[in-house]
Amino acid sequence: MLPAVERSLDLDVSPDELWRAITDDAQLATWFAPEAALDARVGGSGRFVDDDGVARRAVVGELEPGHRLVLRWWPDADGPAAASVVTLVVAPRPGGAQLRVTEHLAASARADYGALAEASRRSWTWRLDLLLLRVAVMAAAPV
């Protein structure tokens, strides 16, 4: 089991409109990252510069048009050893669409994981870690 983050968002737009928002460069730049370029086909590459200035390279791993997009990406500064996998799933719901996002560290990132830890993260207390861990372990458990 690897650390994972999960989010979902219910929207009052059609699944098609939501799908365009996650695959069209011009639309991605309005929410995903200020600089966004993605070749939305399997094996296509992408480049994103986040609002915190972190630049990432991406490769599309899986694509089910209108439904599911899987990206593997990594910060330029850390290289592929720090890769994580982002899965975006669009599903219809009454009156709109739902976006489900998961991001988990790639298994290959484990060995270099220490490189990802920043000094500020180390200052956290044990109590906080445990509290967050409980949430994280629940979130990472298979549904």
Next chain:
Amino acid sequence: MTEPAPADLDGVFGALADPTRRRLYERLVAGGPDTATNLVESLPVTRQAVVKHLQVLAEAGLVSSERHGREVRYAASPEPLTPAVGWMVATGARWDRRLDRLRERLAKSERDHD
């Protein structure tokens, strides 16, 4: 004194996926170092099972052990957790910002269609 093993995320999360081991680890964090015999009292399992669970936690680098004469005391090591939890919090915060922007953006485009 045994040194905690280097952090391996599969090991860390695998070790903490088990509820008994999680309770055991939390007990060591909250109550400080203790012996397997004392730890058994707070859990509905045998001493043998507790020792086995402590070994799994030790292999993941989450617990270290120290011998005092005839008894072995176990202590929690938080180091392997911090990078993993830090990654999750930072990654989660980024997605929260992105999804807030997406919600706002799609609400706007809906209004534009009206």
